[in-house]
Amino acid sequence: MSKQNRNDKRGAPPALSRRSFLSKGAAAGVGAAALTGAAATDAKAETKWDHSADVVIIGAGVAGLAAAITARDHSASVIAVEENYDIGGRGILSGGRLHLGGGNAMQQKHGIKDTPDQVYADWVRFDANSARYSDRDLVRVFADENLATYDFLVQNGVEFIDRMIGPEAASTIPRTFVTVEWHVPSELIAPGRNRNGSGLVRRLEASARKKGAQIFLRHKMTKIIREQDNSRRVIGITAMNGSNAVNIQAKKGIIIASGGHTGNVNFRRTFDPRLTEEYQQACEPWVHQGADGELAAMELGASLWATAAQTREAGAAITKTRHIGCRWGYSSLVYQPESPMFRLARATGLTVEDWQNVIFVNQNGKRFWNEVDGSYNFFAACMAWHGDKSKLNGGGPIWAVFDADGAAREKWNTKSPNVDPDGYFFSADTIAELAGKIKNPYQKQQMSGAALQETVARYNSFVAAGADTDFKKPTPLYKIEKPPFYAAWSTPILHDTLTGLRTNTNSEVMDIRGEVIQGLYCAGESQGGFAQHGLARCLTFGRVAARHAAGRTA
Amino acid sequence: MAAHTHSTAIELSEPAPAEVAAGSELMLKIKLTCAADCDLHNLPLTITSPDDTAPTAGHINESGEVTLSIPPKVGPQSFTIAFGPHETDDIRHEPCALSLTVNSIPHGTSLAVWDIPSPIVKGERFTIKVGAKSAANAELKGLEIAVFDSSDKVAARGRLRDSLWPGTSALYWDEVELIAPTEEGLSTWSVRFAAEGLALPHDGTAAEFSAMVARPPEHRLTVKVVEQKSKAPITDVQIRLGPFRGTTDPAGIAEVMMPKGTYDLHVWKTAYEAPDHSIEIRGDLSIEVEAVFVPEEDPDNAWTM
Numbered sequence: 077m078s079k080q081n082r083n084d085k086r087g088a089p090p091a092l093s094r095r096s097f098l099s100k101g102a103a104a105g106v107g108a109a110a111l112t113g114a115a116a117t118d119a120k121a122e123t124k125w126d127h128s129a130d131v132v133i134i135g136a137g138v139a140g141l142a143a144a145i146t147a148r149d150h151s152a153s154v155i156a157v158e159e160n161y162d163i164g165g166r167g168i169l170s171g172g173r174l175h176l177g178g179g180n181a182m183q184q185k186h187g188i189k190d191t192p193d194q195v196y197a198d199w200v201r202f203d204a205n206s207a208r209y210s211d212r213d214l215v216r217v218f219a220d221e222n223l224a225t226y227d228f229l230v231q232n233g234v235e236f237i238d239r240m241i242g243p244e245a246a247s248t249i250p251r252t253f254v255t256v257e258w259h260v261p262s263e264l265i266a267p268g269r270n271r272n273g274s275g276l277v278r279r280l281e282a283s284a285r286k287k288g289a290q291i292f293l294r295h296k297m298t299k300i301i302r303e304q305d306n307s308r309r310v311i312g313i314t315a316m317n318g319s320n321a322v323n324i325q326a327k328k329g330i331i332i333a334s335g336g337h338t339g340n341v342n343f344r345r346t347f348d349p350r351l352t353e354e355y356q357q358a359c360e361p362w363v364h365q366g367a368d369g370e371l372a373a374m375e376l377g378a379s380l381w382a383t384a385a386q387t388r389e390a391g392a393a394i395t396k397t398r399h400i401g402c403r404w405g406y407s408s409l410v411y412q413p414e415s416p417m418f419r420l421a422r423a424t425g426l427t428v429e430d431w432q433n434v435i436f437v438n439q440n441g442k443r444f445w446n447e448v449d450g451s452y453n454f455f456a457a458c459m460a461w462h463g464d465k466s467k468l469n470g471g472g473p474i475w476a477v478f479d480a481d482g483a484a485r486e487k488w489n490t491k492s493p494n495v496d497p498d499g500y501f502f503s504a505d506t507i508a509e510l511a512g513k514i515k516n517p518y519q520k521q522q523m524s525g526a527a528l529q530e531t532v533a534r535y536n537s538f539v540a541a542g543a544d545t546d547f548k549k550p551t552p553l554y555k556i557e558k559p560p561f562y563a564a565w566s567t568p569i570l571h572d573t574l575t576g577l578r579t580n581t582n583s584e585v586m587d588i589r590g591e592v593i594q595g596l597y598c599a600g601e602s603q604g605g606f607a608q609h610g611l612a613r614c615l616t617f618g619r620v621a622a623r624h625a626a627g628r629t630a
Numbered sequence: 631m632a633a634h635t636h637s638t639a640i641e642l643s644e645p646a647p648a649e650v651a652a653g654s655e656l657m658l659k660i661k662l663t664c665a666a667d668c669d670l671h672n673l674p675l676t677i678t679s680p681d682d683t684a685p686t687a688g689h690i691n692e693s694g695e696v697t698l699s700i701p702p703k704v705g706p707q708s709f710t711i712a713f714g715p716h717e718t719d720d721i722r723h724e725p726c727a728l729s730l731t732v733n734s735i736p737h738g739t740s741l742a743v744w745d746i747p748s749p750i751v752k753g754e755r756f757t758i759k760v761g762a763k764s765a766a767n768a769e770l771k772g773l774e775i776a777v778f779d780s781s782d783k784v785a786a787r788g789r790l791r792d793s794l795w796p797g798t799s800a801l802y803w804d805e806v807e808l809i810a811p812t813e814e815g816l817s818t819w820s821v822r823f824a825a826e827g828l829a830l831p832h833d834g835t836a837a838e839f840s841a842m843v844a845r846p847p848e849h850r851l852t853v854k855v856v857e858q859k860s861k862a863p864i865t866d867v868q869i870r871l872g873p874f875r876g877t878t879d880p881a882g883i884a885e886v887m888m889p890k891g892t893y894d895l896h897v898w899k900t901a902y903e904a905p906d907h908s909i910e911i912r913g914d915l916s917i918e919v920e921a922v923f924v925p926e927e928d929p930d931n932a933w934t935m
Contacts, residue, residue, distance in 0.1 A: 505763045505801040508740035537840040540748040542872045551896040557744040
């Protein structure tokens with residue numbers, strides 16, 4: 077078996093994930109680890125290349141796979157390195173919603189009239205938070221590439237459910253449709269949860285492999301190599317395969333498709349200093365958005381772009397934890413026991429149907445906002461300073477507190493595997509006792525039993541009176557009174573990366589002086605400038621980047 | 631006589647806690663060392679407890695810990711942990727000792743109060759349930775709990791029953807009967823538990839609860855909730871008018887008995903929105919409320935071909 081084939085082989089999840097350190101409560105160190113894990117370097121004439129390809133792609137998620145296929149379609153040889161043990165990135169856990177318009181065949185079938193100009197007009201709307209901060213040059217490219225991206229998906233075997241959804245976000249007409257979930261349960265990461273994005277990435281993977289793209293799994297990019305000192309031209313990368321360093325020459329281009337920065341505490345605080353370590357990243361422990369690509373490019377002088385989009389306070393950059401009592405309770409993602417990730421995730425969480433059934437308290441045992449709200453005002457209240465003199469940024473853990481009646485109304489089974497009693501779910505016979513039981517890596521001080529008891533008694537008085545005079549929760553319905561009592565991790569969880577590296581309209585990465593870094597491209601969530609949620613921008617700019625890179629002179 | 635003599639030292643590996651519950655066992659991290667680096671791990675220790683009883687034998691376990699039994703009384707408790715002398719054919723290890731004092735404190739207790747009806751009719755009897763819990767999971771059956779009204783007068787007393795409240799680990803409980811005040815509005819009571827007479831010292835505790843006091847219901851309000859477009863009845867909608875409440879049945883109807891007055895009517899069901907209404911109750915009344923379905927696209931919904 078050739079080395080290439082060994083690298084290419086999909087495997088089982090590692091005994092301890094490559095991110096296993098994260099599951100030990102050491103998230104505060106993530107930023108530092110990521111910062112030192114990826115760096116640019118200067119190539120020397122003596123660099124020994126272990127592999128060579130025209131186009132080298134960092135990451136085999138949605139953007140990376142689209143780039144791999146496109147590069148092959150343009151006759152370029154391709155190596156994609158993926159640090160995980162399997163392809164897919166966050167795309168394999170997504171709902172598979174594609175936001176593509178322009179008058180594509182799906183829209184036509186459903187009688188929806190659309191044009192690229194209308195796509196552009198919608199996504200530069202000044203009156204839509206989700207659109208107003210984007211770079212209009214990139215939006216124009218996206219709009220003009222919508223039809224081609226749709227056709228690309230069809231040509232590469234991606235199947236869609238015959239239904240249009242929307243309008244969504246800044247779009248004024250329906251443009252969203254959903255891919256068909258992958259049909260092989262053993263090749264899903266979150267089986268049984270309609271993670272239809274699996275159908276997108278598995279189909280693209282199959283097409284990419286069939287067309288001759290090489291995918292090196294368990295290869296983590298650690299360096300982008302430039303031609304010489306201070307050169308604005310990159311010529312390859314170094315990736316670590318276990319403890320082995322592998323140098324891969326990129327004769328035409330390197331495409332960063334490493335998937336964003338949301339999981340890198342230090343990096344994300346560039347945009348919002350409140351986002352300290354207690355805020356977990358959606359799709360962990362399957363995938364960690366460590367900003368590896370951004371950091372490696374910034375070592376070369378690359379610039380960030382359209383950073384206002386990250387804090388635009390619209391969409392899903394920060395989300396309410398819907399599956400409470402586990403560490404990663406992102407709204408649409410549950411790792412069932414049959415998931416290969418369950419051993420690391422440890423619990424499915426308790427899915428909240430009605431927020432009237434819980435109250436939220438901060439680490440001091442105090443209510444702080446109306447629980448049924450899910451707006452950015454709620455998130456701001458979660459992240460508010462609660463008087464901890466040793467922690468001025470971030471708001472600390474948020475706990476959902478409920479009682480036996482609340483659990484019964486929600487039909488929750490408060491036992492494992494639904495909850496994670498190792499720091500993320502607690503039960504007790506009394507409210508005061510419950511406070512004393514809460515131990516968690518992010519709970520920096522013991523919650524006062526008296527404080528929590530006072531909070532609950534006050535809230536119960538609001539329920540009795542029928543009005544919440546503290547936070548205006550509409551019609552507070554249920555007392556927290558019947559034992560046993562529960563506290564479930566409900567700290568907001570982070571999702572979208574909405575800013576990243578500056579590129580031009582060819583997806584070429586630009587440096588802080590506005591000059592192109594020759595041979596370096598970026599697509600997907602690591603790319604800044606077009607802050608649209610989801611898969612479509614990743615696919616589109618993956619194609620754009622690969623097409624341009626493949627056309628370069630070797 | 632041993633050919634060699636080694637000095638020894640004993641010290642805490644980690645600070646002892648300032649306070650320990652009376653009657654509990656305290657695990658102390660201990661380091662026993664020999665100047666010549668001999669392994670003393672499995673050699674016996676002597677522990678002198680505060681009550682001046684005969685010293686007991688102890689040892690350092692595999693985790694480097696020694697167990698101290700804290701007497702079941704409150705206050706400073708002094709211990710001495712002594713080693714040696716210990717002698718073999720070749721080596722004599724000199725004695726050493728560590729003295730420490732820990733403060734023994736009472737165990738905590740806590741309360742829960744539930745099944746509080748609300749609103750309650752002024753001057754009428756009602757019942758609540760009260761549960762007490764010892765942090766040491768001590769048996770509390772037979773102990774008294776007392777309920778005090780807002781003027782700090784005893785409103786009721788109860789004795790904790792033999793059985794635990796279902797689903798709890800050690801919550802002893804009782805049901806007590808109270809009489810509602812004659813004044814309308816939110817009324818607050820305090821439950822107190824002295825936790826006296828237990829083998830281990832315990833601190834008492836208190837907890838407050840409240841209920842709305844209202845006039846007797848006179849009239850029947852019938853609320854039907856329908857979906858605005860389809861006019862289909864909506865079940866399980868929560869109806870609130872101040873302290874009064876009801877839930878719609880499959881026909882979308884909720885009936886609420888209430889006294890005369892003017893109320894703000896709120897309806898609540900996840901994924902539905904309806905404006906608040908102000909209504910005046912002067913007799914039996916039937917109203918219909920239209921709610922708008924505002925579906926939250928559930929990403930976990932099954933997608934079908």
